[in-house]
Amino acid sequence: MSAGLLGLLDDIAAIAKLAAASLDDVGAAAGRATAKAAGVVVDDTAVTPQYVHGVAADRELPIVKKIAWGSIRNKVLVILPIALVLSEWLPWLLTPILMLGGTYLAFEGAEKIWRRVRGHTDHEKPAAAVGPEAEKTLVAGAIRTDLILSAEIMVIALDEVADEGFWARLAILLVVAVVITVIVYGVVALIVKMDDVGLSLAQRESEVARRVGRALVTGMPKVLAAISVVGTVAMLWVGGHILLVGVDELGWHGLYDLVHHGEEAIAAAVPGIGGFLAWCFNTLCSALVGLVVGAVAVAVMHLLPFGHDDDPRDEPVGHAAGTGAGGTAAPGGDRPDEH
Template identity: 75%
Template sequence: MSAGLLGLLDDVAAIARMAAASIDDVGAAAGRATAKAAGVVIDDTAVTPQYVQGVAAKRELPIIRKIAVGSIRNKLVIILPVALVLSQWAEWLLTPILMLGGTYLAFEGAEKIWGRLRGHDAHAAKVVDVGEDAEKTLVSGAIRTDLILSAEIMVISLNEVAHEGFWARLAILVVVALVITVVVYGVVALIVKMDDIGLALAQRRSSLSQKVGRGLVRGMPRLLAVISVVGTVAMLWVGGHILLTGTDELGWHGPYGWVHHVEEGIHHAVPAVGAVLAWLFNTFCSFVVGVLVGAVVLAVVHVLPLGRREHHSGGADAAAGTAVVEHPATPEEGRQ
């Protein structure tokens, strides 16, 4: 009886070791997949803070929380099942779907630039001052943008673990989705609340704390302005890169082949910083593609007669993904 019990315990211990090894394997694979998608993760972190610019301080964290929940839903409910099913039975569809998302990102980045050139935000109001509907518009726009960036992250991660079995891929991608969402929106929350942290430090007795606090308060508007620009550039860069690599995967090798050839030449020509310069060249070319494609889509949507009719009939005129609600100038503003 005791020998049978000991044998059972040995079997349980062996199963536990196998389970622990499997967990370690999933964790290691998730780490590799996350590292592979790091570039898009950085872009996602840069894009998101601009959605809470102009929002009252008390609504910043609730809005970020709503966007984070939407991001988890994007990854686990929409992207993960679709990506796994397509990778199992229709892998050829992944690239065209990603390219549609890249086109949307390029359009969104181009529209933001167009809006700034037109002075679209001259009389913008805080979304919380306008009402709950404007906040919902802001959140839904941010979640739409997150859907594209999350799809890129998840597909890159999927490619990294394509050799794994179905259930292993599922477990790894769930871990990647959760870790990346926590990291991205944790950093975003820290960025947007940095001025509040600075204000709290400025009210302490320590002269050093006061100095650091005042520096944070003064520096945050500039940092958020820089992040807003970086976020717009990231949309164009990521969108263009998706399109550039997508055309290569679909059989049109010319554009990406030329970029890759020049990139390799730069990498080998300058040994010390060749890798950095090659990456910058690839990024610049991706950005140019994003600008060109975004400008074409923008022209179709807003410049051609169809776009103008939609605009005059009350179509959404805010920059894509933002909930900036414009109001007419007040009499005092008119007199100024």
């Protein structure tokens, strides 16, 4: 009996070690996959704050939370099952699906530029003042855009762990989905609430704290406006890159080879920073591809019978009069949403 018990305990210890090793492998693979998708994670972080730019301060975090939960649902309930099934049985479909998503991203970025050129600036009431329906439209638009960026993240991660078994891939991608969502929307929450931190500091007794607070309050609207521009460029960049790589994988190599040879030439011609300049060249070319495809998509959408010029998403993200990026008044003033 004693020998049998010791044997059982030894087997349990061996199983525990195997499980621990498996968890280590999953963690390591998830880390590699997350790092590989880091570029799109940056884009996701840049795109998202524009959806809460100008909303009432007390609605910022609830909106970010709704978008974050939508992102988790996108990754876990939609993208992950489809990606695993397609990678197992129909891997050739992944590229065309990603290219459709890239086209949508390019359309979104080009439409924002088109509306700004036409003078449709975001100066209407914040979402909380307009009403729940406007906020719902804003959140839905953010989740739709997140779906494309999340798909790109998950497919990049899937490609990194393609040699793993089915269950290992499932566990790794679940970890990637949760970790990336927490990072992206944690950073977004910090960005959109930074002006409130500044307001609090500006009301303290310390002169240093007041200066830092005033700098944050006056500077964050400019930072958020810049992030909005970065987000638009990121849509064109990521969408164009998806299309550039996609046409190459489908057998049309000319455009991709042209960009690739240009990268190699730049990297070889400039010692030291050649690699960075080559990346910038690739990014510029991807953004131009996204802009061209997006402009065509915008033209088609506005020519079709169901196309329209008035986008309801523009109203929720406007500035309320006298407010900063998050509905925050200048130091010493009152919040318009607190009355």
